[in-house]
C-alpha cells in the first residue's frame with residue numbers, strides 16, 4: 001500500500017509543532033511534510049525530538065509564494081492538507097493588517113488552488129481532504145451573559161487578525177461549493193502550553209515574571225477567554241482530520257472561561273511557588289495599561305458537537321496544565337531567551353536559505 005503524504009503548514013509554530021509531533025509519532029504509515037516560512041514565530045527547535053524520523057520532512061517555504069506552493073504540490077502529490085500557517089497575533093495584525101492578510105488570506109487561497117489543481121489533475125478528490133484550522137475569534141465578541149459560540153453563529157470578526165481568518169474560512173467554503181473540494185474547518189478557543197511564542201499572554205507573563213518585568217494588563221483586565229491545553233487541540237485536529245465529515249465545521253473549546261485578571265493572578269501564584277517567592281510577590285508586577293484597540297470582550301465555545309459526534313473532549317485540567325506549562329518554560333529558559341533575542345532565526349536562516 002502506498003504511504004499517505006500529509007502536508008502540515010505552520011508546523012514550526014506553537015500549535016503546528018504539537019500537531020506535527022502527534023502525526024509523526026502516531027502514524028508511521030504517513031509521510032508528514034512540514035511547510036513553514038520560519039517567520040519570527042516559527043522555530044525548528046520546537047521539533048528537535050522528531051527531526052530525524054523517517055516519516056518526517058521539513059520544507060522552508062512561504063505560502064504567499066504561489067509558484068513555490070504549486071511546485072511543492074506537484075512534487076509531493078499530497079493526500080491531505082492540515083493548514084495552520086498564519087500570522088496569529090492580534091496585536092501584530094493591528095500594526096500590520098496587510099501582512100496579516102497576505103499570509104492568512106492569499107496564502108490560504110494559494111494552498112487551496114494548488115490542492116484543487118493537483119487533485120483534479122490526479123485521481124480526483126477521492127480520500128483527499130483540506131483541513132482549515134481556524135479560530136473562535138471569527139465569531140466576534142460575546143457579552144458576559146452565558147451565551148456561547150455555536151458552529152451556526154454568524155461570523156462577525158472585529159480585528160484584522162480575525163477578519164483575515166474569517167476571510168480565509170470563507171474561501172475554504174467557497175472552494176467546496178464551487179469546486180467540490182473536500183474540506184473541513186475547526187474553530188478553536190485560546191490555546192496554552194509549551195512552545196508558544198512569548199508575545200501571547202501566558203508565555204509573555206511567565207517570561208516577564210521570571211525577569212522581574214511589569215505585567216501589562218490591557219484595559220481593566222475583565223476580558224474573558226476560554227483556554228484549552230494545546231495537546232488537547234492537537235488531538236482534536238487528529239480526530240477531525242480522520243473522522244470529521246466533509247463540509248462540516250467543528251468548534252473546539254476548553255469549557256474553561258477565565259477573566260484575564262483572575263488568570264493572571266493564578267499564574268502569579270503558580271510562579272511565586274515555582275520560584276520560591278512569597279505569595280503575592282509576582283502580583284506586584286501587574287500594571288494596567290491602555291486597552292488594545294477593539295479589544296473583544298469575551299470568547300466562549302459550545303463544543304458539544306465535537307463531543308457528541310466525534311467523541312472528543314479536553315483531557316487536561318487547567319490547574320495541572322498551567323503548572324506543567326510553567327514548568328516547561330522554566331526548564332527551557334534557553335528556548336525563551338533564544339526566541340526573544342532572535343538568535344534562533346539567524347541560525348535557521350543560515351541553515352535553510
Ligand code: NAD
Pocket residue numbers: 009010011012013014015016035036037038039040041042043061062063064083084085086087088089103107133134135136165187188189190191192196197
Ligand atoms: P504561531 O504564530 O505560533 O505559528 C504560526 C506558524 O506559521 C509559524 O511557524 C510561522 O513561521 C508560520 N508562518 C507564518 N507565516 C507564514 C507564511 N507566509 N508561510 C509559511 N509559514 C508561515 O501560531 P499558532 O498559535 O500556533 O496558531 C496556528 C494556527 O492555529 C493559526 O492558523 C491560528 O489562526 C490558529 N489558532 C490559534 C489559536 C491560539 O490560541 N494560538 C487558537 C485557535 C486557532
Ligand code: TYD
Pocket residue numbers: 090091190199200201202204216217218219223224225260292
Ligand atoms: P492573547 O494571548 O494575545 O490572545 P487573543 O488576543 O488572541 O485572545 O491575549 C489574551 C488576552 O490577554 C486578551 O484579552 C488580551 C490580553 N492581553 C493583555 O492583557 N496583556 C498582554 O500583554 C497580552 C499579550 C494580552
